[in-house]
Amino acid sequence: MYWEFSRKSFQRSAAYRFDVWTRIAGNIMFLFMWGFIWYALYYGKETVGGVSFQAMLGYIMISQALQGIHGAGAQLWEIQERVRTGDIAMEMLRPYDYTTRMLFSDLGSIFFYFITAVLPLYTVLFLVLKPSVSLTLAQMGLFIVSAVLGFLIRFCIEMTFGLFTFWLIETGGVEDVFYFSISLFSGSLVPLWFFPGWLEQVAHYLPFQAIFFVPNSIFVGQLKGPDIFNALLGQAIWLLLCFVILRLVWHRASMKIVIQGG
Amino acid sequence: MSLIEVNHLYKEFQVAKRQAGLWGALRSLLRREYLTKTAVRDVSFAVNQGEMVGYVGPNGAGKSTTIKMLTGILVPTSGEIRVNNLIPYKERQKNARQIGVVFGQRTQLWWDLPTIESFELLKQVFQIPDHRYKQNMATFADILGLDEFLNTPVRQLSLGQRMRADIAASLLHDPLILFLDEPTIGLDVLAKERMRQFITEINRERGVTVILTTHDMSDIEKLCRRMILIDNGQVMYDGELVLIKDLFGKERVLIVDLEGETDSFSVAGAQLVKEEGNRKWLRFNRELTTASQLINRISEKYEIKDLTIKDTEIEEMIRHIYEKGLAVYEMNSCRIENNKF
Amino acid sequence: MVSIMRGIGLYSYMVGASIRAQLQYRYAFVMNILGWAMTYAGTAVTMWVLLYSFGALDGWIFWELIFLFALAVLSWGVCMIFFFHFRSLDQYIVNGTFDRFLVRPIHPFFHFMAMKFDVGAFGQFLFSIAAVGLAYSNLHLHWTWQWLVFLGAVIGGALIQGGLLVAISSVAFWTTRSERLYWVIMWPLKSLMNYPLSIYPRLVQLLVVFILPFAFVNYLPALILLGKTGRVFAPFWGALSPLVGAIFFALCFRFWMLGLDRYKSAGS
Ligand SMILES: Nc1ncnc2c1ncn2[C@@H]1O[C@H](COP(=O)(O)OP(=O)(O)OP(=O)(O)O)[C@@H](O)[C@H]1O
Numbered sequence: 001m002y003w004e005f006s007r008k009s010f011q012r013s014a015a016y017r018f019d020v021w022t023r024i025a026g027n028i029m030f031l032f033m034w035g036f037i038w039y040a041l042y043y044g045k046e047t048v049g050g051v052s053f054q055a056m057l058g059y060i061m062i063s064q065a066l067q068g069i070h071g072a073g074a075q076l077w078e079i080q081e082r083v084r085t086g087d088i089a090m091e092m093l094r095p096y097d098y099t100t101r102m103l104f105s106d107l108g109s110i111f112f113y114f115i116t117a118v119l120p121l122y123t124v125l126f127l128v129l130k131p132s133v134s135l136t137l138a139q140m141g142l143f144i145v146s147a148v149l150g151f152l153i154r155f156c157i158e159m160t161f162g163l164f165t166f167w168l169i170e171t172g173g174v175e176d177v178f179y180f181s182i183s184l185f186s187g188s189l190v191p192l193w194f195f196p197g198w199l200e201q202v203a204h205y206l207p208f209q210a211i212f213f214v215p216n217s218i219f220v221g222q223l224k225g226p227d228i229f230n231a232l233l234g235q236a237i238w239l240l241l242c243f244v245i246l247r248l249v250w251h252r253a254s255m256k257i258v259i260q261g262g
Numbered sequence: 263m264s265l266i267e268v269n270h271l272y273k274e275f276q277v278a279k280r281q282a283g284l285w286g287a288l289r290s291l292l293r294r295e296y297l298t299k300t301a302v303r304d305v306s307f308a309v310n311q312g313e314m315v316g317y318v319g320p321n322g323a324g325k326s327t328t329i330k331m332l333t334g335i336l337v338p339t340s341g342e343i344r345v346n347n348l349i350p351y352k353e354r355q356k357n358a359r360q361i362g363v364v365f366g367q368r369t370q371l372w373w374d375l376p377t378i379e380s381f382e383l384l385k386q387v388f389q390i391p392d393h394r395y396k397q398n399m400a401t402f403a404d405i406l407g408l409d410e411f412l413n414t415p416v417r418q419l420s421l422g423q424r425m426r427a428d429i430a431a432s433l434l435h436d437p438l439i440l441f442l443d444e445p446t447i448g449l450d451v452l453a454k455e456r457m458r459q460f461i462t463e464i465n466r467e468r469g470v471t472v473i474l475t476t477h478d479m480s481d482i483e484k485l486c487r488r489m490i491l492i493d494n495g496q497v498m499y500d501g502e503l504v505l506i507k508d509l510f511g512k513e514r515v516l517i518v519d520l521e522g523e524t525d526s527f528s529v530a531g532a533q534l535v536k537e538e539g540n541r542k543w544l545r546f547n548r549e550l551t552t553a554s555q556l557i558n559r560i561s562e563k564y565e566i567k568d569l570t571i572k573d574t575e576i577e578e579m580i581r582h583i584y585e586k587g588l589a590v591y592e593m594n595s596c597r598i599e600n601n602k603f
Numbered sequence: 604m605v606s607i608m609r610g611i612g613l614y615s616y617m618v619g620a621s622i623r624a625q626l627q628y629r630y631a632f633v634m635n636i637l638g639w640a641m642t643y644a645g646t647a648v649t650m651w652v653l654l655y656s657f658g659a660l661d662g663w664i665f666w667e668l669i670f671l672f673a674l675a676v677l678s679w680g681v682c683m684i685f686f687f688h689f690r691s692l693d694q695y696i697v698n699g700t701f702d703r704f705l706v707r708p709i710h711p712f713f714h715f716m717a718m719k720f721d722v723g724a725f726g727q728f729l730f731s732i733a734a735v736g737l738a739y740s741n742l743h744l745h746w747t748w749q750w751l752v753f754l755g756a757v758i759g760g761a762l763i764q765g766g767l768l769v770a771i772s773s774v775a776f777w778t779t780r781s782e783r784l785y786w787v788i789m790w791p792l793k794s795l796m797n798y799p800l801s802i803y804p805r806l807v808q809l810l811v812v813f814i815l816p817f818a819f820v821n822y823l824p825a826l827i828l829l830g831k832t833g834r835v836f837a838p839f840w841g842a843l844s845p846l847v848g849a850i851f852f853a854l855c856f857r858f859w860m861l862g863l864d865r866y867k868s869a870g871s
């Protein structure tokens with residue numbers, strides 16, 4: 001039944017393909033920007049901290065691709081908007097679980113975005129730019145598992161932050177904390193291994209690194225052997241935790257809707 | 263010389279043709295095909311100082327488009343407009359000083375500000391002298407009862423309050439002419455009545471010329487002596503309201519909901535114009551048959567569950583004009599006579 | 604002259620009203636400002652992390668990079684105050700509320716511009732003034748005449764960025780939608796300029812100097828102000844910011860007026 005929502009949002013994305021193209025255009029521009037930044041940083045250096053430029057290139061490419069995929073789902077501001085306009089309260093009356101429905105809607109639009117934009121474009125980019133990624137099939141499989149886990153974690157966190165709107169009149173600050181954490185601590189722009197030691201420690205104890213940093217590192221071969229499994233286990237624990245928190249917040253929010261009418 | 267003169271006015275819009283399917287969408291990215299939609303077609307009329315004119319017609323007739331050209335928002339495709347000797351689209355800012363505009367569908371006030379602040383801002387924008395502003399505010403506050411919500415932000419006003427605020431705002435700078443595009447839309451009966459009284463008063467006491475569009479015929483009946491009827495961008499009738507009421511006012515429509523088998527329904531003295539299952543629309547002439555006669559006749563044969571009697575609606579009038587071949591020039595001639603007095 | 608004075612008077616009056624409107628939501632007002640400041644501080648932290656292992660980016664050390672970034676943020680703040688709400692012009696056109704600007708006896712561009720005075724921009728000032736100050740002392744700068752260049756860069760930068768906002772908004776006169784363009788053109792371009800221009804390929808450099816002159820917002824003036832030699836363009840180009848800004852803005856304004864003409868003949 002939830003797949004129906006995926007199908008619907010897939011069709012919606014297809015109807016608004018222009019939006020998809022502009023989004024991918026922006027995504028590619030940022031990829032190039034970060035490519036040149038890292039190129040300039042590496043200029044005249046073979047490896048830094050044991051990482052070559054080619055590996056770094058692979059890192060930002062896969063990071064940018066994943067970010068593109070994540071960006072196709074409902075954004076924080078959209079969730080906040082739904083809370084404010086009372087959309088969520090309306091949907092509470094329907095016979096399904098709201099967060100699950102949102103997840104499946106996201107999957108639909110992401111699938112459209114993935115097959116029509118991200119997959120073809122990044123395949124070409126990888127073939128042309130040839131970053132060094134030495135992936136075995138098994139690693140590829142683990143990368144996909146990790147990327148999916150990362151996606152689910154981000155989904156839970158974003159939903160949770162979005163639901164805070166129920167209690168706050170103004171969400172300006174919440175948004176900024178969220179976006180800052182997502183951009184820095186997730187390792188989406190700068191991998192954690194380039195962080196100053198103490199900051200790296202901090203980042204490791206936050207859930208954000210499980211979103212992009214872990215899958216990216218598996219992809220470029222920075223995580224190997226048993227480390228991969230440890231990282232995956234870490235992701236799974238984070239997911240469980242974020243999921244429980246989301247359910248808790250959701251439960252509270254539903255109570256609030258029922259009692260105070262949103 | 264009339265205050266407003268419109269001669270052979272045309273307005274055409276280019277509307278992109280939508281093409282079906284994915285292939286069509288791709289093709290339309292490269293080369294779009296346009297359809298020309300004529301919203302206003304050869305419209306001519308003249309309005310004298312102090313007149314109050316109802317501009318009516320069905321949805322999409324071209325009323326708002328005409329108003330927008332008269333106010334200088336839109337440039338006509340061809341034809342002439344003069345508003346107090348100004349060409350609105352050429353001397354838009356000058357024209358703005360002599361007109362007041364209300365679009366009933368959307369406010370022109372500052373959404374986030376207390377209503378009073380919008381008025382103050384307009385005072386600055388129109389450079390309204392202090393004493394005039396104070397006088398006007400006092401008058402409007404009195405008649406329209408603005409006081410109760412002057413300090414409320416516009417976004418929190420009810421529709422009726424907002425409309426009152428909007429019309430007051432449009433009159434602050436003492437315009438010669440007031441354009442009202444559906445000023446009573448969405449208002450309840452009382453609020454409508456209040457609005458009408460206000461408009462009448464403004465017209466009578468200040469001599470403001472009023473042109474208003476509406477879908478509510480009773481607005482026109484209560485306010486205007488003259489009506490311009492427009493359909494499909496063309497003027498169908500322009501003249502005294504009394505005349506057209508004589509022509510069509512005799513006709514009424516009786517809507518009845520019947521019980522039981524009603525397939526071959528008919529009744530003497532009325533014409534069946536429409537039916538939906540057991541609901542029948544019957545047109546009858548008031549002077550030949552009375553409604554009660556008709557109802558009696560029907561109830562002899564059928565059981566009546568419910569009934570309504572309606573005046574002829576605008577759409578109906580337009581259809582009549584087509585059917586009876588009431589030529590526009592005939593109406594024009596009576597308009598010219600009207601203008602003589 | 605009289606009309607200029609009246610214009611200024613009217614503008615300040617409307618600005619006052621706009622600020623009062625924003626002050627109605629006190630919490631939002633403060634959060635908006637702090638939010639912006641925090642967002643920029645976040646980018647600055649990212650830059651710091653980026654340079655932690657590498658030391659410099661194409662010869663730009665951390666404080667120089669911060670200066671480059673903060674200069675752009677400062678003029679963006681000035682630009683936001685006056686022009687940020689042009690981003691929502693398409694909303695006005697779609698709901699038909701734009702018509703009101705055409706039934707008033709003042710210039711519609713001026714009227715729209717005076718509609719809002721975005722106080723969120725104080726967040727930009729908060730961040731950028733602090734950042735420029737810190738960079739100034741950490742880099743041991745001692746400006747004299749350079750202050751003029753700095754001022755010119757802020758004004759020119761505001762005009763260049765404001766011009767692009769205006770130009771993008773006017774697309775809505777044709778298509779009724781322009782928000783997306785902001786995200787595809789303005790946003791990437793602004794992000795690009797947070798890093799030294801010299802790291803990008805020639806094509807990009809030519810683009811941001813000669814077509815969408817964002818190089819004059821921060822990179823070129825920063826070369827003069829930090830006493831760097833430009834590998835790409837001579838540093839003195841940076842002094843031309845106000846001139847380039849004025850010309851670019853004038854062009855964008857013409858484009859907006861062109862769009863308005865089209866609106867007046869085609870409607871929304
Ligand atoms: N900007 C535009 N572009 C294309 N077509 C338009 C535009 N504005 C109006 N039209 C078309 O012109 C015709 C007249 O529209 P107008 O808004 O003047 O009608 P109206 O008489 O005011 O109707 P209503 O009673 O519904 O307000 C309509 O068919 C409308 O679709």
Ligand SMILES: [Mg+2]
Pocket residue numbers: 325326327443
């Ligand atoms: Mg209309």
